[in-house]
Amino acid sequence: MTHIERDHTWPEISFQDRMDTVRFDVHERAHITVDGRTCEGCSTQACVVACPANLFVPTSDGGIVFNYEQCFECGTCYLVCNEEGAITWTYPDGGHGVVFRRT
Amino acid sequence: MSATAPIAVCLKWTPARLDGGPLGPDAADDRFAGISPADRAALELALRLADRLGTTVTAITAGPAGAERALRDALAAGAERAVRLDMATDADSRDVAFELAQSLADAAIVLCGDYSLDRGSGSVPAFVAHHRRIAQALGLVDIDVDTATAATVHATRRLDGGRRELLAIPLPCVLSVEGSLATLRRAPLPRALASRSAHIDVVATPPAHHHGAPAIVTAYRPRARVMPAPAGEVVLDRLRRLTDAGTAPSRGETVVLEPPAAAARIVDALREWGYLP
Amino acid sequence: MPETPDVDVIVVGAGPAGACASIELARAGLQVVLLERGPFPGSKNMYGGVVYPRILDELIPNWWDEAPVQRWVTRRSTMVLTPTQALTVDFRSTAWGAPPYNGATAYRPDFDHWLASHAEAAGAQVLCSTTVVGLLRDANGRVVGVRTDRPDGDLRARLVIACDGVNSFVAKEAGLHPPVDAANYTLGVKETLALPKEVIDERFGVRGREGVDIEILGGTGGVNGGGFVYTNLDTIAIGAVLKLPKLAAQKRRPEEIIAGLKAHPAIAPLVEGAELKEYSAHVIPEAGLAMMPKLTGDGLLVAGDAAAMCLAAGIWLEGVNFAMASGMYAGRAAIDAIRAGDVSTAGLAGYERRLSETFVLRDHRKLKRAPHLVLSDRVQHVYPELITSVAERMFRVDNPEPKPGLRRIVTSERKRLGIRRRDLARDGLDGFRSFG
Numbered sequence: 001m002t003h004i005e006r007d008h009t010w011p012e013i014s015f016q017d018r019m020d021t022v023r024f025d026v027h028e029r030a031h032i033t034v035d036g037r038t039c040e041g042c043s044t045q046a047c048v049v050a051c052p053a054n055l056f057v058p059t060s061d062g063g064i065v066f067n068y069e070q071c072f073e074c075g076t077c078y079l080v081c082n083e084e085g086a087i088t089w090t091y092p093d094g095g096h097g098v099v100f101r102r103t
Numbered sequence: 104m105s106a107t108a109p110i111a112v113c114l115k116w117t118p119a120r121l122d123g124g125p126l127g128p129d130a131a132d133d134r135f136a137g138i139s140p141a142d143r144a145a146l147e148l149a150l151r152l153a154d155r156l157g158t159t160v161t162a163i164t165a166g167p168a169g170a171e172r173a174l175r176d177a178l179a180a181g182a183e184r185a186v187r188l189d190m191a192t193d194a195d196s197r198d199v200a201f202e203l204a205q206s207l208a209d210a211a212i213v214l215c216g217d218y219s220l221d222r223g224s225g226s227v228p229a230f231v232a233h234h235r236r237i238a239q240a241l242g243l244v245d246i247d248v249d250t251a252t253a254a255t256v257h258a259t260r261r262l263d264g265g266r267r268e269l270l271a272i273p274l275p276c277v278l279s280v281e282g283s284l285a286t287l288r289r290a291p292l293p294r295a296l297a298s299r300s301a302h303i304d305v306v307a308t309p310p311a312h313h314h315g316a317p318a319i320v321t322a323y324r325p326r327a328r329v330m331p332a333p334a335g336e337v338v339l340d341r342l343r344r345l346t347d348a349g350t351a352p353s354r355g356e357t358v359v360l361e362p363p364a365a366a367a368r369i370v371d372a373l374r375e376w377g378y379l380p
Numbered sequence: 381m382p383e384t385p386d387v388d389v390i391v392v393g394a395g396p397a398g399a400c401a402s403i404e405l406a407r408a409g410l411q412v413v414l415l416e417r418g419p420f421p422g423s424k425n426m427y428g429g430v431v432y433p434r435i436l437d438e439l440i441p442n443w444w445d446e447a448p449v450q451r452w453v454t455r456r457s458t459m460v461l462t463p464t465q466a467l468t469v470d471f472r473s474t475a476w477g478a479p480p481y482n483g484a485t486a487y488r489p490d491f492d493h494w495l496a497s498h499a500e501a502a503g504a505q506v507l508c509s510t511t512v513v514g515l516l517r518d519a520n521g522r523v524v525g526v527r528t529d530r531p532d533g534d535l536r537a538r539l540v541i542a543c544d545g546v547n548s549f550v551a552k553e554a555g556l557h558p559p560v561d562a563a564n565y566t567l568g569v570k571e572t573l574a575l576p577k578e579v580i581d582e583r584f585g586v587r588g589r590e591g592v593d594i595e596i597l598g599g600t601g602g603v604n605g606g607g608f609v610y611t612n613l614d615t616i617a618i619g620a621v622l623k624l625p626k627l628a629a630q631k632r633r634p635e636e637i638i639a640g641l642k643a644h645p646a647i648a649p650l651v652e653g654a655e656l657k658e659y660s661a662h663v664i665p666e667a668g669l670a671m672m673p674k675l676t677g678d679g680l681l682v683a684g685d686a687a688a689m690c691l692a693a694g695i696w697l698e699g700v701n702f703a704m705a706s707g708m709y710a711g712r713a714a715i716d717a718i719r720a721g722d723v724s725t726a727g728l729a730g731y732e733r734r735l736s737e738t739f740v741l742r743d744h745r746k747l748k749r750a751p752h753l754v755l756s757d758r759v760q761h762v763y764p765e766l767i768t769s770v771a772e773r774m775f776r777v778d779n780p781e782p783k784p785g786l787r788r789i790v791t792s793e794r795k796r797l798g799i800r801r802r803d804l805a806r807d808g809l810d811g812f813r814s815f816g
Binding site: 012013015017018019021022025044046049050052053054072073074075076079080090091092093094095097098099100101102103 | 417418419422423424425426427487488489508509510511513528529530546547549560562565567569570572612615624625627628629630631632633634635639656657658659660661662663
């Protein structure tokens, strides 16, 4: 069984700088909402690891805080979420959300 | 002034959106072009005023064919007529204003956004007012019209220090509004669909009289200033100096002097605090 | 009395599938509305790098003269990585650098925008910034239109074609999808990195508009999936495709996995010193035929990623071509059905028939085992080391020891890695049945 564990010598930029390379036209309506109370009993909290935009933040009391503004609208969170109904997922209002340019 | 004279809204089409991060200036392309939030607020306000005064809205922009997208969006939102002055996006403000004034000779109110996406000098509204010899007001955060007479606009203007100025502006007039004033309504689907093939008046313009410097598309940034390095042996001390943390506020005083003396005192203080060389 | 339709066909989503469907429909003289939720077609789209546009021969002759292509892929590498080793199969063809070409790298916001402009030119009404939030149905459950997020936002049509991407809420609402299983999906994450064109040419050994596509097995930090590197004109794209349940279970963040890939000794020299221009992510319908929904409902067709028309079969990684083709065939089937006056599931049977007769479903049927095999634990975590260590021993000169035979090396490495002969034989047979 190989498991790649190596020193990351690559000079990584901060996650905020990484997200700053992406353009978002944020709408005032949150298109994804998370019921933090449901998350308190969640043992996996898979969304925290899997969300490529790192928008799910675990809180000290076991819940989840979610920010919708820099969302890629990819769907990973609701796909990995095993708590029925914890994530309410819609697309942002037309014309808003992520705008890719060189992808 | 007739209450049925149209309300005009001027939309500044800017080739590249400037909040695009490192790609911004490269992406000079209609996909990333648009109008400012202030222009959108002006359009929304024009639609509301037209509704109350029982008149219509004419949307106008100066630019190449690509700029018609802004006009189609305005038609979708409720504008009755759209006019494009066929000009380059970097045309001189004086030429743009002259052509706008010609096309908008009958407008009761000319609404503009307070700033464009490329943060220009804001000179076009002033030139339009000049050409039409009518009043101009800018930096407006609230507008109301007496519908009975439709002769005067009552507006609130933002001043420094949180103050407001109340203005009574005789019609016709040119008004520039801030982006926070109103959120542009969402265009209904039937109008949005119809706008894709709607008619747009294209006005050919004569060769430019003025040849301004080409617009340089750069992000808006406040001016940099030199700060002296904070004194202190250890990092914590220097941080304290930088942030004033844990100390009584050392800066700031109220100057009660005659204007010339007050100006001199302010300059001295700014120099002392490192804001001026 | 049923309400009269506003238009003939509504196409949801202006990606490659929606654009090609609209081109066909509009050219046949039908009234088409193409709805796109982004501010322009392509603005929501991202992929793992290469488009194979030959299917466009049928829609846009000499498409290569006008398509917004970054580079033509003339060099195709498949790389197997372990932490310290890399084995690459590297193929080049000058034929792929001239019409009709083979694969191309392109930015989707450019490519999809261009393709949708052909739909508009053909007469389709393209309306952007409009999100479809639901379906309109009649008393019998037939789809008769869509509800958008605009005021007064209902639009009726004889037929709706759902090309609304991998999350396809339209096809889901119509009940065409089986229950969603995260195991059928992968997450694609990508960095677009800027380097001067000359530096890219030099590092990747190409000239002019020639480009490179490198597909990578291993190097994804223990998460089942794969990696990719490919060249645009003055940027490099590097990214990973990650199996969703594994990603969550391994507790590795997607950007850490890209960082690991970039730090690999075989990759680092290619991307060193490049500046991050854009980070992006998208979900991929990875499981192919195994996750494909019903493609037809009463008054509804599904195409592109919405129908899981994405071929993730190891050495073949395609999607845009399947989207374009399925959209085109959906358009043709819709034309027939509308002309015949029957848009029921039966009347739309021409869609699935066309897909079955062409590469779209034939490739998927032939390769139905491939996605599972490629993402299996042995292929992901054991075989890369088997392959690279066999290569290392083959090429190592161990004098004064004499050279061992290949068979002896394979047997001893297989035993060292604890691979049962039976599993190797079965996977080999699976691979042969898929790829052979």
